Amino acid sequence: MADRFVTVSLELRDVHCTARLLTDRAPLTCAAVGEALPLAGDVYHAKYARNEIYALFPPFASTEPPLENPTVTPIPGDLCYFSFAGTELGTRAYGYDREVRPGTTVVDLALFYERNNLLLNGDVGWVPGTVWGQVVEGLDRMAEACNDLWRTGAAGETLAFRWA
Numbered sequence: 001m002a003d004r005f006v007t008v009s010l011e012l013r014d015v016h017c018t019a020r021l022l023t024d025r026a027p028l029t030c031a032a033v034g035e036a037l038p039l040a041g042d043v044y045h046a047k048y049a050r051n052e053i054y055a056l057f058p059p060f061a062s063t064e065p066p067l068e069n070p071t072v073t074p075i076p077g078d079l080c081y082f083s084f085a086g087t088e089l090g091t092r093a094y095g096y097d098r099e100v101r102p103g104t105t106v107v108d109l110a111l112f113y114e115r116n117n118l119l120l121n122g123d124v125g126w127v128p129g130t131v132w133g134q135v136v137e138g139l140d141r142m143a144e145a146c147n148d149l150w151r152t153g154a155a156g157e158t159l160a161f162r163w164a
Contacts, residue, residue, distance in 0.1 A: 004034065005164035006133060008079070008111055008142070010043065010053075012157045015145040017111075017138030018164050019079050025069040026132040029081050032061035033132060033161070039109065040160035045150050048121045051076075051114035053146050055159040057107045059083070064105070070128040072119040074112040076143070079133030082108040109161060111135070113143040 004023065009016040021030045033039075041055035052074070064083055074080055084106045110129070119127040135142070149157060 004030070005136075006033075006037065006079075007160075007162050007164045008135070009160040009162070010142070010145050010149065010157055011040070011160055013145045013148070015138075015142055017077075017135045017142040019077070019133040019135045021133050022069060022131060026065075026081075026130050027068070028065040029068050029130045029132040032065045033081065033109070034163075036060035038160065038162040040158050043149065043154050043157045043159035045146070045154055046110075049074075049110075049112075049119055049127075050117045051143075051146070052110050052112050052117060053149060053154075053159060054108050054110035057109065059105045059107055065130065067128060067130055069131045071131050072126055072128050074110075074117045074119070074129065074131065076112060076114055077135035077139050078112045078131045079135070080108075080110045080112065080129035081132050082110065082127065082129045084108060109159075111142070111146075111159075113139065113146040 004021045007016050023030045046052035121127050
């Protein structure tokens with residue numbers, strides 16, 4: 001099977017990188033994300049995991065993919081998939097501008113752009129994610145934009161995932 005690639009973009013900053021899907025390690029997650037593309041949403045910068053940006057989406061797979069190719073220590077360039085119940089994110093401490101209610105599910109698609117990440121949340125403990133892609137081009141420029149997002153704010157910025 002030929003490699004498949006996605007483009008990950010910060011649209012307002014006009015910065016993007018290219019990632020290879022890890023279909024050999026996370027086939028169900030890659031299929032679920034691939035069928036849902038393109039996806040775009042408000043970007044957030046992580047509070048706990050450190051060097052991570054992400055967007056939240058309503059569930060888009062007919063069946064939620066299981067944890068595949070799991071990690072709690074993502075490396076630079078990892079694309080991760082998380083699924084959370086609304087009760088896990090339903091506190092204002094997370095800084096979301098919309099209500100996340102119990103009984104709902106939220107999908108989190110994340111890009112890790114630098115080293116020293118640890119998926120340990122003080123409220124819930126370890127938060128393993130599925131690594132479904134790896135950036136192969138443009139990570140340096142994207143990391144600069146992510147650091148700018150951290151320092152100057154995420155308001156008005158969109159994180160987008162599209163077929164490359």
